[in-house]
Amino acid sequence: MTNATEQAVLQLAVLVGSLRAQSFSRKIAKALTARAPDSLRCRFIEIGELPLYNEDLEGDPPAAWSAFRAAIRECDAVLFVTPEYNRSIPGCLKNALDVGSRPFGKSVFKGLPAGVVSVTPNKLGAFGANHALRQTFVFLDMPVMQQPEAYIGNAAELLDANGAVKSSDTAAFLENFMGAFETWIKTTRPGGSSFDAFMKQREKIAEDYVNGDATSLKAIVTHSEPATFFSPRGDHLEGADTVAGRYERDATSFHEGGSTDLEVLQASASGELAFWTGLQHARARMGKNGEPTEMTLRVTEVFRLEDGAFKLAHRHADPAH
Ligand SMILES: Cc1cc2nc3c(=O)[nH]c(=O)nc-3n(C[C@H](O)[C@H](O)[C@H](O)COP(=O)(O)O)c2cc1C
Structure with a gap:
């Protein structure tokens, strides 16, 4: 096939699990996407305005739900960058997963490769959120990258006043993560988009x-x-x-x-x-x-x-x- 889309870049949805203006998670997400390989086009898809999931609304779904579902459908993979709330994921992120997963049988997440980065200013690296998210991927049928894992603790110390990563070690870690994720996406979806x-x-x-x-x-x-x-x-x-x-x-x-x-x-x-x-x-x-x-x-x-x-x-x- 002579294919005009052969060199097409992969569309990567980036979902940030924090709505805070000064969110460490968002800053880390930006640092990650800034280091993404050229073949990944990163697109932040916002989740803060999604009405809480209520199946009764499916007859005439809120416009924000439809727009969110359409945006994810255009993507080839999803990168989740999330803080930990009470050893799990924040409600806004769970709501986005629920909205995208319905109506039953029409989940926009099905089959999309996923990557997870958990972020916290505390020491434990938000392990609980990272793995709570991984648990949902089983039912969502999303193949999630296993290695490298990314539990980013002490986030406040890693970033300067402008939100840039301070050390070259952190920068290298983030770049390596994105490179591995690109490989994971291409392995999981060998045909590209x-x-x-x-x-x-x-x-x-x-x-x-x-x-x-x-x-x-x-x-x-x-x-x-x-x-x-x-x-x-x-x-x-x-x-x-x-x-x-x-x-x-x-x-x-x-x-x-x-x-x-x-x-x-x-x-x-x-x-x-x-x-x-x-x-x-x-x-x-x-x-x-x-x-x-x-x-x-x-x-x-x-x-x-x-x-x-x-x-x-x-x-x-x-x-x-
Ligand atoms: C409701 C709530 C629960 C939290 N629970 C945890 C927790 O379980 N583990 C943790 O490391 N930090 C916890 N924190 C602190 C967050 O890590 C901290 O607020 C962080 O800055 C949130 O991420 P963000 O900067 O991306 O918004 C919690 C914060 C809130 C508001």
Whole structure:
């Protein structure tokens, strides 16, 4: 695949578990993100204005919940930097986890690699908060980096009046942590961002299709409305069942021995939607004799996130001349 998003940076959500203006945790979070490798784009996502989680509000969720969920959905991993309150995590952070984890089955955290840094001006390194957070990752299904661990005690002594880290040892520790976290994210999500990974899968599915096998395509075609298909024949179809049926029927016109390549000119994902547009080059065996035919299609596909998975909601393909 010629992929325009191949060099895409990884989006890292940073959640700080303190709302205090002079928070040590936030200062440490800034010191960490300042030392992040170039491939990580760090984005502080604020949690202080999230209304307390109440399942009764899910029918018409508060705008702040929706914005928070959408922001996390755009990210590839989450870094938690938190103080310890009463040997656990502060309520604001637990609330953010609860908001992001619901509605049931639609958690925005599911599968995202996590890193934890606990911070305290006291001596014990906020171990209790660090591990209380790790406990939630089991049910949230977030693979958390195990090593290096980061329990930052005596935070007041580590930072100067401007919030910068004083010693080169601390700076090196933070930089090493971010480097290890980058490796962890790439190991856990080898395809890079979730849509980049999906697009690699999409290419394989296209290959199956031009070999007459629509099984893998079926798994990514939406069964929800709206669904549309502007086919290479010039017609257009509407409705999830109609479109899915047509994809299956059209696949039967291909014989084994075909190949295809997606030349992606643009691809992007944001919130609930993702798209790619470009050229699909194919060498397909069609018709009674299965003679190889070269073709290039101009393609735009739109995907919708449904239960955490990208589903094909629209395809426009027509022959390039
Ligand atoms: C409600 C509350 C509970 C606290 N409990 C702990 C604790 O269990 N362990 C600890 O090391 N510090 C505890 N502290 C002190 C915090 O570490 C300290 O206030 C710290 O500055 C908070 O982090 P921040 O600077 O990022 O806001 C507590 C503070 C508050 C307000």
